[in-house]
Amino acid sequence: MSASLLVVEDNDDLVLLYSTAFSPFGYTIHEARSTAEAIGVLQTVTPTLVILDIEMPDALGNRVINHIRSDSRFGETKIVIVTANDIYQNKLGDMVDGFFVKPINVAELIQSVNTLTGHKVG
Numbered sequence: 007m008s009a010s011l012l013v014v015e016d017n018d019d020l021v022l023l024y025s026t027a028f029s030p031f032g033y034t035i036h037e038a039r040s041t042a043e044a045i046g047v048l049q050t051v052t053p054t055l056v057i058l059d060i061e062m063p064d065a066l067g068n069r070v071i072n073h074i075r076s077d078s079r080f081g082e083t084k085i086v087i088v089t090a091n092d093i094y095q096n097k098l099g100d101m102v103d104g105f106f107v108k109p110i111n112v113a114e115l116i117q118s119v120n121t122l123t124g125h126k127v128g
Contacts, residue, residue, distance in 0.1 A: 009054040009123045010034040014044040014070055015088070016063050024057055027112050031125060040064045045073050048080075054123045055084040055103075057115075060094050071101050084122045088115070 011033045013024045018039075025035045036051050038044035041062050048070075056074065060067040067087070074080040086104035087094065095105045104118050119125070 008032050008034055009125055010036060010051065011119070012036045012038065012044065012047060012051065012053040012056045014038045014041070014056060014058045014062070014067060016040065016059065020059075020088075023112065027116055028119065031116070031120065033123075033125075041067060041069045044070045048073060048077075052079055053083055055086060055119055057086050057088055057119070058102075060087055060089040060098075061091060068098075071098070075101060086115070086119060086122065 011028055013021055013035060015021050015024065016039050021037055021039070025037070028035060036047050036053060038047050041064055056070065058067045058070055071085060074083055074085060084103040086106065087098065087102050088106045088108060088110055090108045092107045103122055106115055
């Protein structure tokens with residue numbers, strides 16, 4: 007079974023960037039453009055890793071983090087934050103597995119995601 011990613015991001019260009027960057031590695035990509043949509047996707051999908059923007063239009067991404075961390079079904083799910091505001095890094099602490107501040111280095115994000123998911127490249 008291939009690893010799956012849930013991309014929670016309201017910027018269409020970034021959703022396309024992440025999908026384009028990770029698809030060649032064999033990841034199944036699920037997309038959500040709001041926290042409500044992400045929680046809806048999580049009703050039927052158990053992603054290996056979530057790439058999450060904190061500042062979403064409908065609510066803070068903490069809503070998605072709390073949903074994942076409070077449900078044992080997601081016990082192995084990793085969360086990587088990609089956000090424009092670094093103030094969240096200290097606030098989120100151990101609730102997340104990675105943190106990137108926009109603009110990001112895509113190669114570093116790919117490396118981090120592959121490491122966190124145990125995905126073998128090559």
